[in-house]
Amino acid sequence: MGLFIYRCAGCGQSIRNTCAQCAAKIALCAQPHCDDAVVALSYVGLTRDLMLGFKYRNQRAVATMFAERMLATLRTIPETGRIDVVTWVPTTRERRVARGHDQAETLARIVGKSLGVPVRKLLVRETGGHQTGHSRAQRLVGVALRARLMSDPATVLVVDDVVTTGATMRMAKRALYLAGAARVVCIAVAATPAPARRR
Numbered sequence: 001m002g003l004f005i006y007r008c009a010g011c012g013q014s015i016r017n018t019c020a021q022c023a024a025k026i027a028l029c030a031q032p033h034c035d036d037a038v039v040a041l042s043y044v045g046l047t048r049d050l051m052l053g054f055k056y057r058n059q060r061a062v063a064t065m066f067a068e069r070m071l072a073t074l075r076t077i078p079e080t081g082r083i084d085v086v087t088w089v090p091t092t093r094e095r096r097v098a099r100g101h102d103q104a105e106t107l108a109r110i111v112g113k114s115l116g117v118p119v120r121k122l123l124v125r126e127t128g129g130h131q132t133g134h135s136r137a138q139r140l141v142g143v144a145l146r147a148r149l150m151s152d153p154a155t156v157l158v159v160d161d162v163v164t165t166g167a168t169m170r171m172a173k174r175a176l177y178l179a180g181a182a183r184v185v186c187i188a189v190a191a192t193p194a195p196a197r198r199r
């Protein structure tokens, strides 16, 4: 009891980080197309399993591995060198408390640190009176987000874990532009395969 046992989050073998075989399986998740965000991986197979595990248990090794995938993808777009601030799409307070962390914030903090850019909580969820869950219609349009007003027009990088319909990223972009952002770039670890996003 009380001993820390490190395991590969993919296959469970005793190793501190993701093992080479599992890392290779994740790399095989072809880069998906998404109009609303830059996306590193397809939300299938081992990537999906690891993401589900990461949501419910704050696994540093998995977070670091996903952040590295996002950073590799970011290096392919020209805006990356101009990012002033990194933020994230916040999860609900209830989920954050239940899970012990906000998975998008955890990812944003690693990405910001790697880029040498400050990480700030710029986006806030609108609760709008509904305390319990969302209607199907609300889920389809994504969460309602507003952004804190910015004093300087900055280039903002928004980090999220999984893109499904893209509506949340569009909402985040819109809120940040309304709050004075000069440019908004969205990045996600993974996107669900196309059919789920075409609804």
Ligand SMILES: [Zn+2]
Residues within 6 Å of the ligand: 008, 009, 010, 011, 012, 013, 018, 019, 020, 021, 022, 023
């Ligand atoms: Zn493994």
